[in-house]
Structure formats: structure tokens, C-alpha cells
Amino acid sequence: xxxxxxxxxxxxxxxxxxxxxxxxxTVWRMPQGGSVSLNMLPLxxxxxxxxxxxxxxxxxxxxxxxxxxxxxxxxxxxxxxxxPVAYGLVGLSGVVSxxxxxxxxQAAYGAxxxxxxxxxxxxxxxxxxxxxxxxxxxxxSFAPEGQPVWxxxxxxxxxxxxxxxxxxxxxxxxLPVLERAMPSRVSDSAGT
Amino acid sequence: MRPxxxxxxxVPGDSAVHRLEARAKLGLAAAFTAMLFMVGGFAGLGISSLxxxxxxxxxxxxxxxxxxxxxxxxxxLVFTLLAHSLRIEPATVALVRVGPLAxxxxxxxxxxxxxxxxxxxxxxxxxxxxxxxxxxxxxGLEHLMSPLQRVGFPAGDVAMMLTxxxxxxxxxxxxxxxxxxxxxxxxxxxxxxxxxxRGRAYVPVLVPLFVSLxxxxxxxxxxxxxxxxxxxxxxxxLHESRFAATDWLTLLAGVGLMLTVGVLL
Numbered sequence: 001x002x003x004x005x006x007x008x009x010x011x012x013x014x015x016x017x018x019x020x021x022x023x024x025x026t027v028w029r030m031p032q033g034g035s036v037s038l039n040m041l042p043l044x045x046x047x048x049x050x051x052x053x054x055x056x057x058x059x060x061x062x063x064x065x066x067x068x069x070x071x072x073x074x075x076x077x078x079x080x081x082x083x084p085v086a087y088g089l090v091g092l093s094g095v096v097s098x099x100x101x102x103x104x105x106q107a108a109y110g111a112x113x114x115x116x117x118x119x120x121x122x123x124x125x126x127x128x129x130x131x132x133x134x135x136x137x138x139x140x141s142f143a144p145e146g147q148p149v150w151x152x153x154x155x156x157x158x159x160x161x162x163x164x165x166x167x168x169x170x171x172x173x174x175l176p177v178l179e180r181a182m183p184s185r186v187s188d189s190a191g192t
Numbered sequence: 193m194r195p196x197x198x199x200x201x202x203v204p205g206d207s208a209v210h211r212l213e214a215r216a217k218l219g220l221a222a223a224f225t226a227m228l229f230m231v232g233g234f235a236g237l238g239i240s241s242l243x244x245x246x247x248x249x250x251x252x253x254x255x256x257x258x259x260x261x262x263x264x265x266x267x268x269l270v271f272t273l274l275a276h277s278l279r280i281e282p283a284t285v286a287l288v289r290v291g292p293l294a295x296x297x298x299x300x301x302x303x304x305x306x307x308x309x310x311x312x313x314x315x316x317x318x319x320x321x322x323x324x325x326x327x328x329x330x331x332g333l334e335h336l337m338s339p340l341q342r343v344g345f346p347a348g349d350v351a352m353m354l355t356x357x358x359x360x361x362x363x364x365x366x367x368x369x370x371x372x373x374x375x376x377x378x379x380x381x382x383x384x385x386x387x388x389x390r391g392r393a394y395v396p397v398l399v400p401l402f403v404s405l406x407x408x409x410x411x412x413x414x415x416x417x418x419x420x421x422x423x424x425x426x427x428x429x430l431h432e433s434r435f436a437a438t439d440w441l442t443l444l445a446g447v448g449l450m451l452t453v454g455v456l457l
Contacts, residue, residue: 006421007413009349013356014364014405014412020357021364025394028387036387038394045402061350064333065357068326070201072264073317074310076225143275144299152271166391170398177399182406 008050012058015042019062020069027166036159039066040090040127041167044120045174047094049101049184055091055123063087074138081134089126093119104179113172120171124164131157201257201321209251210323213439214332217320223447224316228309230454237308239453244316253322261318262311269307276303330354331433348427356412367404371397 023039043062047055063083073079096119103111135153143149204210209217228240248258262269277299280292288295321329334351341347372382375396382393 003413003417006417007409009353010356010413010416011406011409013353014360014409016353016357017360017364018401018405020361021368024365025368027391027394038391038398041398042402042405057353061353061357064354065326065361068321068329068333068358069361071317071321072261073225073313074265074268075313076229143272144302147275166387169391170395173395174399174402178402178406181403182410 008054011050012046012054012061015046015058016062016065018042019058020065023066028162036163036166038163038167038170040087040123040163041170041174043087043090044093044123044167044171045178047091047123048097048116048119048171048175049178050094051097052091052094055094056088057091059091060084060088075134075141078134078138081130081137086127086130086134089130090123092126093123095119095122100175101179101184104176105183107176109176112175116171116175117168120164120168124161124167127164128157128160131160201260201318202325203253203257203322204325205252205323207251207323209247209319212323212442213433213435214324214328215335215435216439216443217324218329218332218336219443220446220450221317221320223450225313227450227454228313228316230451231457233457234305234308236453236457237305237312239457240312240316241308243450244312244319247316247319251319251323253319257322258315258319261314265310265314269310272306272310273300273303276300276306326358327355328433330358331429335433348423352427360408364401364405368397368401371400 019039019042022041023037026035026037028036039062043055043059046058063086066087067079067083071079072082096115100112100115100119103115132150132153135156136149139147139149139152143152224240224243227236231237231240248255277295277297279294279296279299324332330351333354334347337345337347337350376382380393380396382390384390384393
């Protein structure tokens with residue numbers, strides 16, 4: 001097994017641990033019951049540094065850990081959508097990994113903010129769609145027929161874009177510092 | 193070594209529910225969920241709650257902790273009840289009337305059925321995490337995932353990452369706590385009102401946490417390689433969990449009973 005792979009696996013595992021810790025710190029509790037926390041931040045960071053594959057793996061794994069620690073089941077399909085799928089899709093932000101790393105290594109701050117924002121928006125959207133689908137299934141099976149279930153679900157899950165925006169604000173500060181302290185490119189070549 | 197910082201819901205104990213193998217508990221939870229979605233009336237829900245009551249009593253977990261999960265779904269419960277029972281200018285009889293709004297008794301009954309089902313789902317499934325440590329649950333999941341290895345799914349790697357993640361949650365929490373204390377000593381304030389001010393206060397905590405995460409990953413990977421770690425396949429474990437005859441018996445009897453209730457009621 002090559003050593004770069006082992007290191008990426010461990011980075012994923014430790015990011016998941018950090019995400020679980022950040023989930024315990026609520027930055028803001030929203031009126032409809034959703035809570036805004038920075039638990040997506042480590043998942044975004046690992047996806048942005050290591051690419052979509054690592055991001056999807058970290059997200060799905062975090063979904064599993066979150067399910068093991070704080071399960072919340074109200075429907076049989078809902079746990080699958082709300083845990084591994086929703087968090088797994090956060091890893092989609094990794095599609096901008098290459099251009100973002102190029103921008104960071106050239107210290108092009110504006111470009112790196114734009115790439116990070118695009119990636120995080122994509123990952124956040126992925127998670128929102130999964131929770132939205134789960135909400136439609138849930139409200140659809142519990143609310144009487146004829147009610148606008150998609151609207152309930154869209155409103156109920158508004159905490160996801162708010163959390164993604166909070167994560168973006170933090171990521172903009174953290175990514176350049178991290179790139180200076182632990183350059184992802186240099187460690188790539190050192191690992192192989 | 194200091195005891196790890198507690199996280200999650202696990203309440204240590206030595207009851208029959210605690211001792212039951214994680215895979216058996218997961219199987220029972222799946223059957224329980226299926227039963228709740230199969231039963232069509234309050235009689236079925238009554239029997240289901242009997243199952244939950246017996247399991248809670250045997251487990252010895254304080255009822256206060258069992259009910260904690262219900263608080264999280266309070267919003268959904270209220271929504272379910274109101275969505276079914278609240279009517280605007282109804283033609284039917286109303287239980288309570290406030291202006292144009294009225295509570296429809298028939299809707300209230302349907303709403304209660306769904307609300308009770310949600311409460312039972314939440315309580316029944318949270319009993320697993322209350323009586324099984326996350327590490328044992330992860331072991332159970334690994335066993336369940338192992339057949340996927342044949343189709344190329346890296347079940348061994350996933351199991352390793354899951355174990356490392358769970359092992360490092362307490363360590364990371366302790367580290368975060370230390371950094372928060374250090375920044376507080378330097379005059380940082382984490383009690384500010386408003387999401388933006390609170391979020392900004394955490395930036396000086398997040399930066400060292402992330403730097404230390406990647407540094408630790410580097411050290412851990414080196415340590416694993418120098419001990420000849422070569423992937424998850426064929427990895428042995430320190431504490432092997434066995435699926436005993438009693439686990440089989442409990443699983444089969446439980447699943448059979450629950451599915452019968454689901455079909456009949």
C-alpha cells in the first residue's frame with residue numbers, strides 16, 4: 001500500500017473526527033429547529049485539498065459517524081438520505097481542488113476565494129438537495145395529502161445554506177494559512 | 193491515562209441489552225422500523241411500545257436519557273399534529289375554535305397516530321446508541337460491510353478510518369477545549385451574541401485545530417507504516433466480537449415476533 005494513500009485515509013479519518021467535534025459547537029440555533037454549526041468545514045477542507053474522491057469518502061464516513069453518535073430516524077429511507085448521502089455530497093466541493101490549489105500556490109487570493117466559494121456552494125447544494133429530498137419523503141408520508149410538502153422541506157432545510165456560508169467564511173481564512181503551514185503539493189511529492 | 197471525554201449517547205452497563213451483539217441490535221432495529229411502518233392502527237403501536245418498554249426496562253438506561261431524543265424531534269411532532277388537525281373555516285365539527293382556525297377531532301386522531309409512530313421510532317432506535325459503544329457499533333457495521341469486499345468495495349479501509357475517527361473524537365475535543373482556554377486566557381471571548389460575532393470568535397481556534405489535524409495525520413500515517421500497516425485486508429483486531437447462540441436466538445425471535453405483529457395488526 002503506498003504511503004500517500006495511507007496518509008490521505010488518515011487525513012479523512014481525522015477530518016471526520018474534527019467534524020464530529022465541531023458539530024457539538026452550535027454557532028446559531030435557527031427558529032425552525034435546525035442548528036448552524038461548522039461541522040461541514042473539515043469536510044470542505046479535505047475535499048478542497050485532496051479532491052472529490054477524498055471529499056465524498058470523508059462526507060459519507062462522517063454521515064456514518066454522525067448516525068452512530070446521534071441517530072435521528074423518522075422514516076425508513078430518511079437516515080440514508082440524511083446521513084451518508086447528504087454529507088457525502090458535501091465532498092462534491094472537491095471538483096475545484098486543482099484550480100484552487102494552483103491559485104493558492106501562486107498566492108492569487110482573489111482567485112482562490114472564488115474557487116473555494118464555487119466548491120463550497122456546490123457541496124452545500126448537494127447536501128441541501130439530499131436533505132430536501134428526505135424532507136419531501138418525510139413530510140409527504142406524514143402530512144395530509146394536498147399540502148405543499150416541497151415548500152415545508154425547502155424552508156425546514158434553510159439551515160444548510162446558512163451553515164455552508166459560515167463554513168465558507170472560515171475556509172477563506174483557514175485555507176491560505178494551511179497551505180503555508182502544510183503545503184498540500186509538497187506533501188504530495190514527499191509522500192510518494 | 194485519563195478517561196476519554198464522553199461523547200455521543202452511550203451509557204455503559206452490563207444488562208442483557210448491552211451484551212447483545214451490535215449486529216443483532218442493528219437487525220432488531222431494522223425489523224422494529226419495518227414493523228412500525230407496517231402496523232395500521234393504535235393496537236399495533238401499543239404492542240410496539242410494549243417492545244420498547246421491555247427493552248428500556250431490561251437495559252436499565254434512565255428514562256430521562258431515553259426520552260432525550262424526543263426533544264430533538266419536538267418541532268416535527270408539533271408540525272405533524274397541526275398539519276393533520278388544524279383546519280381553516282371547517283365545515284365539520286371542531287374540538288377547539290380560535291378565530292378562523294379549528295382543531296378537527298378526526299385529524300387529531302390521525303396526527304396522533306403519526307406522532308406516536310415518530311416517538312417510538314426515535315426512542316426504539318436511540319436505544320441502540322444508548323447501549324452500544326460507537327466502537328462496537330463500528331465493528332458491527334464492518335462485519336455487515338465485509339461481503340461488499342468481493343465487489344471491490346474497500347471495506348477494510350473504511351473500517352480502519354471509522355475506528356480512527358471514533359478513537360480521535362475525544363482527543364480532538366480535548367484539543368479544541370485546550371485551544372479555547374488558551375485563547376480565552378489571551379482575551380478572546382466566545383460568549384458574544386449574534387452568529388457573525390460568535391463565528392468570528394472561533395477562527396483563532398479553528399486555524400490551530402486544522403494545522404494540528406494535518407500534522408497528526410502525517411505522524412500517524414508514518415507510525416502505521418513503520419509498523420507495517422498495508423491496508424485493511426486481513427487486519428486482525430484486539431477485541432474480537434463473537435456472534436453467540438444467544439445473539440442468534442434473540443435476533444431470530446425478535447425479528448419473527450416484530451414482523452408477525454407488523455403483518456397482523
